[in-house]
Amino acid sequence: MSEPVTIIGSPVSPYVRKAMIALEVKGVPYRIDPQIPFLTPPEFTQISPLRRVPVYLDGPFVLNDSSVICEYLEETHGGTPLYPAEPRWRAKARWFEEYADDHLGRNVVFGLFFQKVIRPFVLKEEGDKEMIRKAEEETLPAALDYLEGVLPEVGFLFGDRPMMADFAMSTMLLNARYAGFEVDAARWPTVAGWRDRCFKAEPLARLHALSDTLMTTRRNDMQGVIDAYLAERQSAA
Ligand SMILES: N[C@@H](CCC(=O)N[C@@H](CS)C(=O)NCC(=O)O)C(=O)O
Structure with a gap:
């Protein structure tokens, strides 16, 4: 089985939530690394030249910008469309x-x-x-x-x-x-x-609930909250 893709960025960011929506609508397993762009190390520039989140990582394949990520997922996965066809x-x-x-x-x-x-x-x-x-x-x-x-x-x-x-x-x-x-x-x-x-509407409702929780979660506990959310999604799939 291939490794899940990784999204770098916190679900508190609306741009990160866009990427998560696309992944969930398309049923793609993913992980989240909830880095805060302003607190990332200098090397972050190597995968995000504008030092922004989200960043999409699939092995060595890197994508930047939420719209680019969403369109890529639309083009590479069938199922429920994210964009109208006409x-x-x-x-x-x-x-x-x-x-x-x-x-x-x-x-x-x-x-x-x-x-x-x-x-x-x-x-x-x-x-x-x-x-x-x-x-x-x-x-x-x-x-x-x-x-x-x-x-x-x-x-x-x-x-x-x-x-x-x-x-x-x-x-x-x-x-x-x-x-x-x-x-x-x-x-x-x-x-x-x-x-x-x-x-x-789902998946927005549950992503907003996750974001609400993260707004009151200490930084060190965020990864655990997100991992629990993703584990629940995985078992629901
Ligand atoms: N057009 C980009 C915008 C991404 C963006 O601005 N993300 C914010 C987080 S909400 C960020 O990383 N800001 C850090 C910065 O601009 O230095 C996208 O759609 O992904």
């Missing part, structure tokens, strides 16, 4: 995934989560107040205005099943929540309804 919808799906990774990521992960959670609690320094204000008051409300106009009132972006674009965008909202930013359901009812449907 070229126009597939192009739209790529756009939403890019919007999540780049724009939502810059504002949620870097603008809020990094400034309000990682800097004070992991790096023991103050976050950038102006960056937080801008994300909370300007860029994220504008992003939610955009999403309110393009997300479906029922179901998911491409039908009655969530695909990678739904997962990539909605999972950013979990890190926004960790940083104290909640989607106001009175102002953005369509986003809030779609977000709730995505959060209840």
Whole structure:
């Protein structure tokens, strides 16, 4: 039997969760090495030139970037699709995934989560107040205005099943929540309804539960929590 693939990065990262979603939807056995990119040794650059997670390792084969990893898994495994087949919808799906990774990521992960959670609690320094204000008051409300106009009132972006674009965008909202930013359901009812449907869908629901647990787990205990989660997945398969 071949060795399971390894994902480097913590499931608290929305980008790492994307890779885990793809692996779980495709039924690929995997391990997690929950390294925090800011605390990795200098040699980390050899497998992650931008010093980012997730990193996908399959023996000597290395992939970087969550979208690259997800598309590779889609191309190499049959079963439940992560992207729509029809070229126009597939192009739209790529756009939403890019919007999540780049724009939502810059504002949620870097603008809020990094400034309000990682800097004070992991790096023991103050976050950038102006960056937080801008994300909370300007860029994220504008992003939610955009999403309110393009997300479906029922179901998911491409039908009655969530695909990678739904997962990539909605999972950013979990890190926004960790940083104290909640989607106001009175102002953005369509986003809030779609977000709730995505959060209840597997494998996102169980990955969010894992991430929630890790948020309150000491760093030394994280590997054990993740290994227990993966062992349970293995026995459920
Ligand atoms: N476009 C990349 C973004 C990955 C990313 O920014 N990951 C964050 C963790 S949430 C990271 O590693 N940050 C470290 C850094 O930028 O120095 C992807 O989709 O994988």
